[in-house]
Amino acid sequence: MAAGRAWSRARTLAVGLLAIMLAGGAAGAPAVAQPTGPQASVVQPAPAEPAPPVAPPGREPSMGGGIEWVAHRDNPFRQGDDADFINSDLAFSGDYLVQGNYAGFSIWDIADPASPELVSAVSCPGGQGDVSTVGNLVLIAIDETMSDDSCAASRVPETAENWEGLRIFDISDPAAPRYAAAVRTRCGGHTHTVVPDPGSTDRVFVYMNAYSRGASLNCTGRNPLQVIEVPLAAPEEAAIVSELDLFDDETAFGPEDRVAGGAETRSTTGCHDITAYPAKGLAVAACRGDGLLLSIADPLNPVVLQRVRDPAVTFWHSGIFDNDATRIVFQDELGDGFINTCSPAYGADRGADAVWLIQPDGLVKAGTYKLPREQSDLEKCVAHSGGLVPVPGRFIIAQAWLEGGVSVVDLTDPAAPVELAWFDRPSYGYSMDYTAGIWAVYPYRGHLYASDMYEGLDVLRLTDPVFADAARYDDASLNPQTQPSYAWVWREAPVVPTAPEERAPLETLAVEPAELVPADTATVTVSLPAGSLAPGETADVWWMPTQAVLATVTAAEDGALAPTEVALPGPLVAGTYDLVVRGDASAPKLALASVVVAEHTAAPAADAAPAAPGGDAWWLLVLAPFAIALAYHVALAVRRRRRTLG
Structure with missing residues (x-):
């Protein structure tokens, strides 16, 4: 029993000694941190999804391809089917969209594209109200003959004393736009184009695009292109600084060139629309009976590089460049937007998109595209306003077709265009007295914004992966008639x-x-x-x-x-x-x-003993048996000494 107790004490002493030794050794060893890094990516909680748009019964749109309808807002000016209150063109400034209207203009907050919010609606009639934005300014072209330049003016006959021109609003406070200035021009502005001054950021130039429409006091014959200078810090000083005739004395077409159909080719009396591409020093002009390619290296003195005519085109409405400025697509507004040209009766080449190549020896027509869905006789359908969808290496456009809806078309191969997506509402069930449908559609920050004349504003999202690069642009602004250059820096x-x-x-x-x-x-x-x-x-x-x-x-x-x-x-x-x-x-x-x-540290020799648990304290384990034996002999010696003393 005594010997057993001695062994027990020795074992306890040895274990205690060993524990003290191990604890002392471990105290000097570094702690090993376990990996506690973040997840693969940090994702902010998604906001609540806005409710999807809902169409009235019987008015549900058809859609195809990689497109999603994410929002709809009613026209805030609409009064039944009165054409004096229909929407027109669009412009963009940061998180705001400006929508033109025959009765004035609206400002929408589109910071959340799926939930646009109306910020203000300004009543100021004057024709179709073609809009642009420059900094804190909204520019509106007026092409109706008005009694004066005020927002309270009334419409008067073209043969009476009248006012037409450019109105300028300050929208520093988007909720309370301020009428800042007005400039009278000879024939008003059916549309207008903003062109930056290459020598100064303090001002822009505005091309006023207008043409004669019949008997008029001022707007007769072939009208010169009038250029307005707008100082951004002092819009009240805006004034006409240049005017020129882009044409020779010929008319656009002679009697032998006219094409039978719902509308005849129009004689050129001025330009309907000009799209500038400042980064390339070029512009494309659609001028009723003619298509023009212009040099705008000197914005005050545009130079005609080429003038083309096409018997298949009735009304040269507008044009779009590809990003490299190697191709142009022109829109033909056959029938002025008042008839259904999207039917077999008009064929595939009329009321269509026409693609032209920009070559050293001039413009060469390379192909056409026509909306593939036949529309009913109750619908007005023709190529109208659209813009470039920025996809690297491709020529893709978003195109409005009035009551034919929206079409996203790949024109990279002009001889074989491909429709990638579409959005199309059904007819109203009766024929509008005036034109109707999607006036314009433009890409902005990864979405398409469509201006429907009567219905209001529609927001579409392109979901196909082919549009991924287009969705990465966070544009600061966009005037569709001032085409930006896309660099795709992230590639x-x-x-x-x-x-x-x-x-x-x-x-x-x-x-x-x-x-x-x-x-x-x-x-x-x-x-x-x-x-x-x-x-x-x-x-x-x-x-x-x-x-x-x-x-x-x-x-x-x-x-x-x-x-x-x-x-x-x-x-x-x-x-x-x-x-x-x-x-x-x-x-x-x-x-x-x-x-x-860093380089690996030296590896242990192949014949070395494996490291014992405890890292650098392995030697303590080697000494442990000796410690136990020493403790036993100490205990035994103590016992013998007690016997001797006893």
């Missing part, structure tokens, strides 16, 4: 400087961990503080060794990039590598981080 790899003095000023991208060991792959977390990116812009995380995009994220409203986990492609060998974040809107600005992959 080109960033250029990162190599010199230390050039790298030093770049924004520092936070990356964790910044040091790695060689491996097949690894995961890191990147982030940026507020103010690093443009608020809400789309940004890519680039791995520069392979020039690959690892993630596409959205900046926060304060310009921060929330911690985002990305997987680095391997194999990761020793070296230093660049990781870059670049935003679409703030490009070419870069945020840069260096990731270091």
Whole structure:
């Protein structure tokens, strides 16, 4: 019993000693942190989805292809079927859309495309109310002969004293637009085109597009193109600064050129519409009986590069460039929008889109596109206003067809156009006395906005992956008759400087961990503080060794990039590598981080004993048996001493 108790005490002492030894050894060992990184991406909670639009019974639209109807808002001016209160063209400024109307204009907040909000509706009649936006200004072309330039003016005969021209509103407060100025022009403006001054951002030029319509006091014969200068900080000083005749003395067509049908080809007495492409120094003019290609290198003195005519075209309505300015599509408004030309009776080449190639020796017609769905005799249908859908390497347009609806068409191969998507309401069930349907449709920030004359405003979303690049543009503004140039910056790899003095000023991208060991792959977390990116812009995380995009994220409203986990492609060998974040809107600005992959530490010899649990405390386990034996002998010696003393 005594010997057993001695062994028990020895064992307890040894275990205690060993525990103390192990605890002392472990105290000096570093703690091993478990990975606690964020999820693969940080996703903000989605706001509640707005209710989808609902059509009245029997008025449900048909849709096809990759398109979704996300919102509808009624025309705030509508009074039954009275044509004096129909919507016309559109313009965009940041989160606001301006919709023209024969009775004035509306301003919509489209920050949430699925839930547009009416901000204001300004009553100021004067014809179709073609609109543009420039900074805090809204420009409205007036082509009805009015008693004066005020919003209280009444319509008067063209043969009486009258006023036509350009009205300018200040919308610094979109909820309370202020009438700022007016400029009288000879024949008013059926449409107008804003052209930037290449030498100054303080002013713009406005082309007033107008043509004679019959007996008139002022608007007779062939009308010159009148150019208005608008100082942005002082719109009240706007004035005509240039005018010129774009034509020679010939009429557009002689009697032998007329084509039988619902409408005859119109003689050219001025231009219906001009689309400027300032980045290319070009413009395309649709002038009733003629199509023109213009140089606008000097905006005050446009030069006609080529004039073309086409017996298949009745009314040259408008034109659109492709992004490279190698092709143009012209719209033919056969019948002035008052008849149904989308029927077999008019064939495939009339009331259609016509594609022309811009070649060194001039414009060459390459193909036509006509809406493929036959419309009823109660519907007005013809090619009207539309715009370029920015898809890299493709010539895709969104096209309004009045009561034929909206069509998204790929014209990349002019000889074989393809309709990618459409949206079309049924007829009203009776024939409108005036034209009706979709006046215009334009792409903006990944959505299509359609101005329906009687119905109001429709918002469509293109869902096909082919439109993904188009959806990434966060446009600051858009006047569809002033065509922007698209660069698709996100498709080109960033250029990162190599010199230390050039790298030093770049924004520092936070990356964790910044040091790695060689491996097949690894995961890191990147982030940026507020103010690093443009608020809400789309940004890519680039791995520069392979020039690959690892993630596409959205900046926060304060310009921060929330911690985002990305997987680095391997194999990761020793070296230093660049990781870059670049935003679409703030490009070419870069945020840069260096990731270091360190060499492996020396591996243990092949014949070395395996490491024992406890890391650097393995030697304690080796000494443990000796400690137990020592404790036993100490206990035994104590027992013998007690016997001797007893």
